[in-house]
Amino acid sequence: MVRVAIIGAGIVGLTSAVNVQKSIPGAKVTIIADKFDKDTTSAGAGGLYRPTAALVKGVPPETVREWVQDTWDYYTSLAMSPEAGETGQTLVPGYMLSDNQSAVQNQLFESIVFNFKLLTPDDLKRLKLPFKYGCSFVTVITQPQKFMPWLMRKFKEQGGTVEFRTVGKLDELAGAYDIVINCSALGSRQLVQDHSMYAVKGQLVHVKAPWVKTFLYCDDKKTPTYFIPHDDCIIVGGTREEGNYSIDIVPEVQEDILRRAGEILPQIKGGRVVGSWAGIRPSRDPLRLEKELLTIGGKKLRVVHNYGHGANGVTLSWGTSLRAARMAKEWAQEITPSARL
Template identity: 50%
Template sequence: MVKICVIGAGIVGLSSATITQDRFPEATVKIIADRFGNDTTSWGAGGLFRPSLKHITGTSPQTVRKWCHASWDRYIGLAQSSLAKETGISLVTGFVASRENEDFMFKEITINAHDLSKTELKRLQLPYNFGVSCTTVITEVTKYMPWLMKRFQERGGTLEQRTIKNLNELAGEFDIVINCCGFAALDLVGDKKVYPIRGQLVKVKAPWIKHWYLTSDNTYLIPHCDCVIIGGCRQKNNFSTSVDPEMSADIMMRAKKLFPQLEGAEVIGEWAGLRPCRSPPRIEKEFLFSQGRKLRIVHNYGHGANGITLSWGTSLDAVDLVEECMNDLRTSKL
């Protein structure tokens, strides 16, 4: 029986693990991670599906579009199914606004997308030159990730809390490793192309806000069932995971200036985390040799702030590479 290990229990790791189970039901799959659940970076994600080429560099637009379309098909399928409540995925209408005329992929993938006129932007009190209105999906990760984990374990998947220092540790223990370690790739595989972009969010209770808003100034609102997520910031190479009170104050100031409807909202939480960025995201296979053993590695990390949007699409590609590794494994045993 083929033994497969997934390193990392964030949204990318869980997606890779469940797709692997779908594709290779005869294999055993284990997730090894030093952090699970609310200790992962993914747990703090706002969850807005926002297809864009702006922050995904080094990869061809065709590939990025393929990843986004694959993820969209996954999420909208769940949003329109009997699993919508359990997975925390819903269709929500909202607005993206920008000072420059960007290539808004929202119009290509989402539902009922159209350009906002100057009059509409004025009515929305959005001081921007360009905008799009559309219906997209919002994934409440605090529901979706536990659902993925439950599904993974019900189908025989196992977990181990462990810090892997070197991939060679796994040689002989597993046949194939899917590396979804995110920012930890800097140390685990010495990938100097990986860097953090720090993000910070504020959670408020504002049930009267039903639409999402996304601006090119990193200020946004994302409604969840029990709160509204307010962001944010993009601080490159800031390694701090502690909440900065001054940043929270700045986020709230910016948000209230743009969205006066936030007045009266009660702050109920804050979060800060490091988005694992890489140009391009690393979706590729690699063979390592340790003490005469061949370890087949598939890398799937470096999604930055686009983990929700890209995770299912890149994981499908990663599992295609796992299939190539499976074929190599079969050939080596002949």
């Protein structure tokens, strides 16, 4: 029996775990993490499917397209299934806006999402949107507060086990596991001494405004403003603070988010603030998705690294996890070449 450990229980770790179970039937798969569910950064994500090549640096465009297409196919299949309510995927129409024309003519996703259309100056005027350029489309929103518990249930139903602890070094797993999938995100700075990992802080506000049914994403390199409808609130953001490792809620930042939001979408002013959140996007340029063979104390440890997704964690997770699972399968076939995997 092939023994596989997944380090990390964010959305990348969970999607990697369920895909490994599919790729290597009969494997004993364990998720090891010191943060689960609501304690992970993934749990606070807005979940808007909006792949942006500018945020996936150093990866060939054709590879990024495969990742985002695979994720889109899976998420939309859930959104159009009887499991949509349980998994937290919803098809939602909305707008992306910018004063930079290239920001709304995104070839990476305009042929993937539904009903993509560039807005005319007259469209923007009638919609009272204070930007020079815009586009409309239907995309999928994933609510991690639903999707992640659902993934964990699926994982356990397939025989997966969970261990709550911090892994300081990969050496600790040599001998106990044949394959390790490293989804430790920012923890990889310590775990594998990867100092190319860096933090990008994001802060959000949860607003009760059920009359807002569409998403809006207003592009600005320093302070993007966005509105993402979830079941119980609108996720209003946000910030992009590179190098900030704090997860404290800053009142002045929240006030600025709400001020910007009200200027763009006045109807949000009638809503009620019901929560706040801040988290660190674990970023790397490029993200790391590769195999590594280690020899520790004379024992071989086969590793697949899958981390560094930054702001694209939800959008890329399923696609990169499919690739990570295939790499794990290749390792497994080396271990048990006669096995039918």
